[in-house]
Amino acid sequence: MASRSRRRSAIAEIAILLALACVLGLGVNILRGEGIPLREDWTAKKFAAAAKSGGRITLDLALTAMKTKSALFLDARPLEDYGEGHIQSAQSLPFDPLAKDLETRVKALPKDRPLILYCSGVSCALAEELAEFLHDFGYKNTLLLVEGFEGWTAAGYPAEKGTP
Amino acid sequence: MTGLRPRLTPQPSPVAEFFFAGLRVALGMVFIWAAYDKLLHPADFAKIVYDYQILPDGLINIVALLLPWLEVAAGLALVFNLLTRGAALVVLYLLIAFFAALAYNYSRGLNVACGCFSTKAQPASILLELGRDVALLLVAALVTRDVYKRTRA
Numbered sequence: 001m002a003s004r005s006r007r008r009s010a011i012a013e014i015a016i017l018l019a020l021a022c023v024l025g026l027g028v029n030i031l032r033g034e035g036i037p038l039r040e041d042w043t044a045k046k047f048a049a050a051a052k053s054g055g056r057i058t059l060d061l062a063l064t065a066m067k068t069k070s071a072l073f074l075d076a077r078p079l080e081d082y083g084e085g086h087i088q089s090a091q092s093l094p095f096d097p098l099a100k101d102l103e104t105r106v107k108a109l110p111k112d113r114p115l116i117l118y119c120s121g122v123s124c125a126l127a128e129e130l131a132e133f134l135h136d137f138g139y140k141n142t143l144l145l146v147e148g149f150e151g152w153t154a155a156g157y158p159a160e161k162g163t164p
Numbered sequence: 165m166t167g168l169r170p171r172l173t174p175q176p177s178p179v180a181e182f183f184f185a186g187l188r189v190a191l192g193m194v195f196i197w198a199a200y201d202k203l204l205h206p207a208d209f210a211k212i213v214y215d216y217q218i219l220p221d222g223l224i225n226i227v228a229l230l231l232p233w234l235e236v237a238a239g240l241a242l243v244f245n246l247l248t249r250g251a252a253l254v255v256l257y258l259l260i261a262f263f264a265a266l267a268y269n270y271s272r273g274l275n276v277a278c279g280c281f282s283t284k285a286q287p288a289s290i291l292l293e294l295g296r297d298v299a300l301l302l303v304a305a306l307v308t309r310d311v312y313k314r315t316r317a
Contacts, residue, residue: 009249009250010249010250010253011250012250013241013247013248013249013250013251013253014250014253015250016250017234017237017238017241017247017250017254018234018254020233020237021230021231021233021234021237022230022233024233024236024237025229025230025232025233025234026229026230028233029206029229035206036206036210036225036228036229037225038225038226039221039225040210040221040224040225041221042210042214042221042224043221046214060275063273063274064217064274067217067272067273067274068217070217158273
């Protein structure tokens with residue numbers, strides 16, 4: 001009996017502490033004037049900030065995006081290069097304006113996810129050209145991983161081999 | 165029968181009582197101190213909560229607003245010996261949750277600012293942060309055990 005009433009009172013005490021935290025947290029947030037909104041679309045905010053800074057994404061943020069699957073990686077290099085090694089979970093989309101199926105493949109991409117584009121390294125242009133191509137099809141949420149696959153592997157981040 | 169019990173259990177020595185009271189107050193103060201910077205900078209703390217990549221977007225700001233105040237409330241309760249059982253359990257559960265969050269991100273290779281005592285990103289070793297959490301967890305376990313012993317019957 002004693003232990004049961006004790007447990008109940010511990011739960012009641014936890015409830016009081018939680019209620020206090022709610023009242024104080026929300027109350028102070030309202031009173032301080034520069035409070036934060038109760039809900040925010042954080043993922044959109046984070047990627048919008050990256051897009052604003054020239055549409056680039058840092059290696060670290062790209063790693064976070066990969067681990068949390070919050071963005072889709074697109075490998076703009078030829079399929080052979082992709083097969084020899086690519087960013088883990090990346091999809092191959094070689095930028096070849098003459099390829100007949102490029103348009104259909106682009107249209108099949110999801111519009112609700114940020115797209116992270118890369119090619120071999122800092123000096124390659126394929127990812128940037130693919131970004132422009134995607135923009136023309138209404139994909140505004142693209143981010144460029146300027147360091148490319150070379151920078152990714154140099155950082156020791158996860159890569160895989162093979163084609164689907 | 166239960167009325168006789170307190171007299172039968174051996175009384176703790178004053179030294180032990182003093183020691184556990186000290187632990188309880190210290191643990192409470194650590195929690196108040198840990199909350200201070202997060203209370204001042206809720207937006208920065210919200211960003212850290214987001215970076216942990218554990219909670220859905222819709223819960224980030226609510227947690228960032230309430231968590232520091234829960235730490236303060238539990239910390240003050242421990243210092244002033246009020247609602248002590250609840251406060252000890254809240255601290256214990258929070259430390260377990262922090263450990264799980266840190267360990268989860270460590271295991272999947274995310275390098276996230278701890279946000280434990282500050283909203284600034286500090287280059288700190290995650291193993292150090294996990295060790296610190298475990299140390300506090302031990303103290304919290306001792307305090308909880310003592311609080312429950314004292315409030316028996």
